[in-house]
Amino acid sequence: MNLELEGKVIAITGGASGIGRASALGAAREGAKIALIDRTDAASVAEEIADLGGEALALGCDIRDAVTVGATMAGIVERFGGVDVLVNCAGASGKDRKPVLETSDETWDAIIDTNMRGTFNVCRAALPALRERRGTIINIASELGLLGIANLTVYGASKAGVINFTRGLAVEEGEYGVRVNCVCPGPVDTPFVHHKPGAPRNAPAAATIMGRMGEAEEIADVILFLASPRASYITGSIVVADGGATAHC
Numbered sequence: 001m002n003l004e005l006e007g008k009v010i011a012i013t014g015g016a017s018g019i020g021r022a023s024a025l026g027a028a029r030e031g032a033k034i035a036l037i038d039r040t041d042a043a044s045v046a047e048e049i050a051d052l053g054g055e056a057l058a059l060g061c062d063i064r065d066a067v068t069v070g071a072t073m074a075g076i077v078e079r080f081g082g083v084d085v086l087v088n089c090a091g092a093s094g095k096d097r098k099p100v101l102e103t104s105d106e107t108w109d110a111i112i113d114t115n116m117r118g119t120f121n122v123c124r125a126a127l128p129a130l131r132e133r134r135g136t137i138i139n140i141a142s143e144l145g146l147l148g149i150a151n152l153t154v155y156g157a158s159k160a161g162v163i164n165f166t167r168g169l170a171v172e173e174g175e176y177g178v179r180v181n182c183v184c185p186g187p188v189d190t191p192f193v194h195h196k197p198g199a200p201r202n203a204p205a206a207a208t209i210m211g212r213m214g215e216a217e218e219i220a221d222v223i224l225f226l227a228s229p230r231a232s233y234i235t236g237s238i239v240v241a242d243g244g245a246t247a248h249c
């Protein structure tokens, strides 16, 4: 299937690593121009894209800061002339996994500010450009926004917020032709997944039907389909890609 992403401008938060990086490389292979937005230096990903013969811009930006996000989005429009697709991949789960009773204000702020305020900041900054091109947004939530899990309650709440933020924004933007969708990955083998010392690296795989963790590229494929004009009748959708983790108890 031709995803028809040739020449499209795709802005990706969290583009320095994991699912964001895989989405950036996948989109570049389809001929898209990529803006990598990350608080971690994404220059090495931009170089990988250049090696593929593609075009990429790496922009240092903490998505929690609305002023920086606004300036970053203006820089992307100046460089590429507009934005067709926004992928909100940057996310935080907090340093420690603890029950709510032991969760600090700092942990709450770090998770909610990144996953909810950050998603809000970037969407709001990108919407004028996206409306001009009848573009599309893909927010990355989590299976944990659909299920309860001990010691990741704040993270789960933030991702449930991203899920319903997606639905509301899809309703608001429908009349402007901007599609807004959400992907809920299950356990994916990226630096995001913390491993306890001595625990098997594949431990979260036990919760899936497939008996394995996903690869970042498997989530990127879902994101790129939603980014594509081939997904023209999909908006306000929550697409689960979790190896079946949420299909059983």
Ligand SMILES: NC(=O)c1ccc[n+]([C@@H]2O[C@H](COP(=O)([O-])OP(=O)(O)OC[C@H]3O[C@@H](n4cnc5c(N)ncnc54)[C@H](O)[C@@H]3O)[C@@H](O)[C@H]2O)c1
Pocket (backbone or CB within 6 Å): 013, 014, 015, 016, 017, 018, 019, 020, 037, 038, 039, 040, 061, 062, 063, 064, 088, 089, 090, 091, 092, 114, 118, 140, 141, 142, 143, 184, 185, 186, 187, 188, 189, 190, 191, 192, 193
């Ligand atoms: N890996 C998984 O198992 C999994 C499962 C479900 C959902 N997710 C979600 O997928 C998304 C991507 O995760 P990943 O696995 O690729 O993680 P990752 O750690 O590989 O990449 C996350 C990127 O986000 C960036 N980032 C974090 N906070 C930021 C901020 N405030 N401003 C700018 N950049 C920031 C990091 O620097 C990093 O490059 C996250 O939203 C995560 O919640 C991941």
